[in-house]
Amino acid sequence: MLIRFALVAEQLSSVEPALLENVITELLRAHRHGFHLLVLSRQSAEFLYQFLKLSERDLALLQRVSSQYTQTGMLFQRASIYMEVSTNNYFDLKGNAIFAPITFLGHANLGQPGNLLVEDAHNDGFVIDFILRNVRDIFNAPRYSFVIQHGGGSGVEKRFKEAAASKSITFCLLDSDKKSPNDELCTVSRRVLEACSSMWPLVTAGTLPCHEIENVVPSDVVRMLRCAEGCSWNTFVPRVEAWEEANCVSLTERFWLYFDVKEGFSNELALLINPLDKKWLDDRLKVAGFTAAPWAHTGYGTNVISNLQGNNAALAELRRHVRGKNWRDVFSPMCNQLLWFFASAERLIT
Numbered sequence: 001m002l003i004r005f006a007l008v009a010e011q012l013s014s015v016e017p018a019l020l021e022n023v024i025t026e027l028l029r030a031h032r033h034g035f036h037l038l039v040l041s042r043q044s045a046e047f048l049y050q051f052l053k054l055s056e057r058d059l060a061l062l063q064r065v066s067s068q069y070t071q072t073g074m075l076f077q078r079a080s081i082y083m084e085v086s087t088n089n090y091f092d093l094k095g096n097a098i099f100a101p102i103t104f105l106g107h108a109n110l111g112q113p114g115n116l117l118v119e120d121a122h123n124d125g126f127v128i129d130f131i132l133r134n135v136r137d138i139f140n141a142p143r144y145s146f147v148i149q150h151g152g153g154s155g156v157e158k159r160f161k162e163a164a165a166s167k168s169i170t171f172c173l174l175d176s177d178k179k180s181p182n183d184e185l186c187t188v189s190r191r192v193l194e195a196c197s198s199m200w201p202l203v204t205a206g207t208l209p210c211h212e213i214e215n216v217v218p219s220d221v222v223r224m225l226r227c228a229e230g231c232s233w234n235t236f237v238p239r240v241e242a243w244e245e246a247n248c249v250s251l252t253e254r255f256w257l258y259f260d261v262k263e264g265f266s267n268e269l270a271l272l273i274n275p276l277d278k279k280w281l282d283d284r285l286k287v288a289g290f291t292a293a294p295w296a297h298t299g300y301g302t303n304v305i306s307n308l309q310g311n312n313a314a315l316a317e318l319r320r321h322v323r324g325k326n327w328r329d330v331f332s333p334m335c336n337q338l339l340w341f342f343a344s345a346e347r348l349i350t
Contacts, residue, residue: 001114001169001202002075002082002142002343003027006041007102011087012048015102021052023085023105028058031065034347035113037142039072040065061348075142080340083202091201098201113145114169114342117159121150123305124173124213128338131216134319135328135335145344146171153188160192164200171341172205173334175212179260179269180277181253206337209252209330214261214304216331218321222261222300224314225307232297233264236288243287251329255284264299 005027012020031038045066049059076082076097084097085105092099118124125148132144149170151159156172163170174193177186185193185207192205210216219237222228240255259265267290273281308314321327328335 001341002037002039002079003030003085003110004039004076004082004097005044005085006039007044007085007087009043009047012044012051014087017052019103020048021054023102024048024052024054024062025058026105026110028061028065029111031345032061032348033111033113034143034344035145036110037072037075037343037345038065039075040069041073042066042069045069075343079343080336081204082340082343093201100202110169112168113147113344114171115149115163116146116338116342117149117151117156117163117170117172118213119151119153119156119175120213121148124148126305126309127213127216128173130315130318131322131331132335132339134322136339138323138328139332139336139339141336141339142343143346144339144342146342157188157192157195160203160205161195161199164195164203167200168203170203171338172203173338174205174207176207176210178211179258180273180280181258182274182276183258184274204341206334209334210257211260212262214300215257215259217261217304217308217318218327219256221308221314221318221321222304224317225300225304225311227301227303227307231300233259233299236290236297239289240284240287243284251326253280257330260299261304262299262302264297266296267293268296 027036027038030036040062045062048054049062054062076084079096081096081098084099086092086099086101088099088101089103090101091104116125116128118128129148136144149159149163151172156174160170160172163172172192174189175186176189178184184190189207193207196203196205208216214222219241223234228234237256237259244254260269270281270285308318322331
């Protein structure tokens with residue numbers, strides 16, 4: 001996370017020297033390890049350099065960080081979220097800033113990276129890291145650093161609350177499980193999001209703008225995978241997508257975003273779709289060629305992401321997509337949020 005330290009001499013003079021020394025040492029350690037990004041104003045640095053007893057190593061890094069202020073000083077203005085060091089005795093949220101009391105920073109273990117809590121560390125973690133690595137330059141965002149934590153499906157709610165109780169810096173990325181544009185979020189995701197308002201302010205959550213992680217991968221990339229061989233959806237989905245493109249359907253209402261990639265679809269499941277989306281679905285089923293019931297077609301199975309990891313051609317195609325405008329029109333808010341939440345400095349030690 002970007003941690004902005006821009007306290008003036010008058011504010012710093014009111015802080016107990018031992019506490020201030022502890023805070024600065026911890027912030028410099030987090031920056032040195034590349035776990036967070038410390039932005040230190042030169043005015044703050046001059047006071048700290050003059051009045052604190054820091055090691056030579058920390059003094060050198062203090063000077064280095066403050067000398068970079070010309071380049072980093074305004075980053076907070078375009079950050080989707082950042083931490084502002086405050087002399088208040090309480091946390092406060094203003095716009096995209098989390099004002100954190102310096103008394104908290106004196107006791108926090110900031111020398112650790114933030115946690116990305118996902119429902120499936122193997123699948124979700126791989127896809128999200130791949131995406132962020134390939135779009136960071138487009139968003140002109142700093143480096144990022146996180147540790148992937150496994151939530152275990154419905155267990156993610158428990159892990160989320162544990163993260164808040166331990167006062168760690170954690171972002172929980174949730175499946176929406178929505179099967180159509182007007183569908184409700186799944187119960188687990190709703191509960192986690194509802195808990196955010198009463199939780200530790202450095203623990204937050206957001207949902208994928210699609211059914212689940214497989215829907216982040218465009219359909220033509222999925223069709224390149226071994227698990228797609230012989231799948232009937234290889235014919236149905238392109239028909240629907242061609243119709244949606246020809247009719248200029250909003251990118252956030254496209255069929256693939258809500259399709260159960262793993263399980264597929266049937267006429268029985270169609271009856272469970274939100275009534276507000278009946279026409280939305282009927283149009284697409286007609287184009288796909290589904291008419292009289294019963295009909296059922298299995299999906300691509302549970303190995304979509306595993307197959308993707310070992311397919312260089314598919315990964316290259318996925319990179320092309322995520323750097324393209326259409327994909328980013330849907331997923332940019334998610335990428336921007338994650339890149340800034342986990343903003344970090346370049347690692348300075350081995």
